[in-house]
Amino acid sequence: MKQFIFLLFGFIFLFSASHQAIAQDENEDIRSIQKEELLGLLAKRYSNFHPLFESPDIVGNFPPIVQTGKLISLATGERVLLLEQSFITNVTDPFRRQLLRFMIPSRSEGILQITYPLPSSIEFEEESLSDLSAFERLPGCEVRWQKGADGFVGSRTAERCYFVDESGQQVHLRSQFQVNSEQLVLDETVLNQEGEPTAEDEAQTLLLEPIRLLQLEAALLPAGAEIDDADAWMPVQLENQLHDHGQRVNLRLGELASPYQIRVTFVPEQPNMLDITLFSVGYSQPIEQWLIEKENGAWTQTEAPLRFVLREQD
Incomplete structure (x- = not known):
């Protein structure tokens, strides 16, 4: 009888573990599809020019910019996103460049975005980029994306994303992203080390729409x-x-x-x-x-x- 009970519980354990593995694989397959959809939405050209003049009361006081996303395939087959921002008066000379890597974490939900800032002094051939080992990631400032009813929602927590200013004080950054086929929205708040918004840096909304x-x-x-x-x-x-x-x-x-x-x-x-x-x-x-x-x-x-x-x- 004991042997029968042992075999029964052993079968239940194996069945449960197998079922969990199948469910995990299915979840990763779904997120892989969602990751490609997210990459497709970000690999476009956006601008805040039209929102600045059509909806000035709901957008932040930003200069007119163009944001361009371009997919790059690494030697491993992984696709990363080259993101460039430039002023609309000079779109060929970006003032900010980043490489964005998107991963599917095994122990948490959603899609994880890792950012690699590219200083203007760094040059590379997009066609011959084998991996990202030559670039330094932005520590603590990962963005976690979730599929929503209308596109994707991303968030960056302020606890780990910070830099040290000239006075030696920690300046934290809290960010909320939304992207769909019609717009890309960034709400960003700068916080002091006590977690309070700084007086000179109140939350502002950067609203971008597709531009040609x-x-x-x-x-x-x-x-x-x-x-x-x-x-x-x-x-x-x-x-x-x-x-x-x-x-x-x-x-x-x-x-x-x-x-x-x-x-x-x-x-x-x-x-x-x-x-x-x-x-x-x-x-x-x-x-x-x-x-x-x-x-x-x-x-x-x-x-x-x-x-x-x-x-x-x-």
Whole structure:
């Protein structure tokens, strides 16, 4: 009888352990799928330009920036994220660069993000990056992501994430992230070593929305010229970076300034459409306005006074 009871409990133990192992494997499979989804959401280009002007009361007092996420495959097959932030006036010169690694912890839930800051002095070839051993992680500042009903929610606790300021005091950082297909939100609070928000650094919200940088090929027809006169069309250039967050950008005629500006704005829930407007400098009333659908990879307009081809910039 004792032998039977021993065998019975042994079978129950083995069955329970096997069941737990299967459940753990299934949980890791689900989180692996979620990790790829999270990487896909972060590997995009975002900006706070549109929220700054459309919702100034609910966003922090940040300068207009562009955040670009790019996936990099290591020699091991693992994919990490290169994250760059730059001012919208100079998107090719990032002021902050980080490598983000995402792991599935075996003893806790969610997805763990580990951050590796990249000083401007560090250069590397993305194609030949074998591992992250040459980079120093940001200790204690991991972000734990959870899948939610509307995208992902991430959090960074202030107890372990801190730095020491010039006076030798610990400055702690508490962060909350939200990301989905429509926006990326960061709420960040700076705390003193007693855990109280510092007076000069109250919590602020950085709200970013997907942005497309655009390339323009365009020509302008001067007043009084014939539309069929090919020699009358004058090529124009952009004075600043063009994007779809609704900024008016000056048009130039070679070395000369022109009296015109162009504005491009995304159309909500219609990613293939762009609202494109031509203005005279200093005037709010449009000269022309077009709602154009993307065809063959471009937005095209062929009528006077401005004909153009717009393409998304890589």
